[in-house]
Amino acid sequence: MPVRSILLAASLLFAMPAFAQQPIEAQMTPEEFAAAGLDKLSAGELARLNAWLNRTIEGETTRATTETRAKVAEENRGFSALGPSEPIEARISGGFDGFARNREYTLDNGQVWRQIDAATLAGVRRDSPSVRITPSVIGKAWFLTIEGYNTRAKVVRVR
Structure with missing residues (x-):
């Protein structure tokens, strides 16, 4: 095989998008293709349309993947090793009546x-206090912690 053919094949391979859909003319019936006026396009115009569709689909797929990963990570914060480990700042929904083992705290x-x-944290009563939930350095x-107090309670995420 001549070097020129090998180089051409390699360049075509690397130029292909990661995800290539079927050409639009293969996805539509001949009637749909004609009804959309696409049968009036030249071969070059049709090739440019298919290239644009591939770029659009690839871009939207990448965007959707990124957004979904971020959403899943945020929804899993505090569960095991899933999700980011940045502190969580929120407010307790409703009243806070101090810390106690097995007490559940619902955040806003x-x-x-x-x-x-x-x-x-005996004797502390607050309505919708600000809280900060921080991960340990190890483990x-x-x-x-409740805003204004130094006492902290070890917690696990339930929901």
């Missing part, structure tokens, strides 16, 4: 966390 972002240690533990 929809997350629900359960206290799993014996930390206490997979998370700690909840």
Whole structure:
């Protein structure tokens, strides 16, 4: 095989998009193709239309994949090793009556966390306080603190 043919084949291989759909003329019936006026296009115009469709589909697929990964990661924050480990800042929905083992805290972002240690914050009553939930430096533990207090409770995400 001549070097020129090998180079041409290699360049075509690398020029192909990662995801190539069938040409539009193969996806439509001849009647649909004609009704859309696409039968009036030259071979070059049709090739440019198919290239544009491939770029559009590839771009939309990449965007949708990125958005979905970000959504899944955010929804899984605090569950095991899934999701990002940045602190979560929110408010407790409703009243806060101190820390107690097995107490659940529902946040305004929809997350629900359960206290799993014996930390206490006796006598503290607040309506919708701001909270910060931070991951431990080592391990997979998370700690909840109430704005204005230094006591922290070890929590796990329930929902």
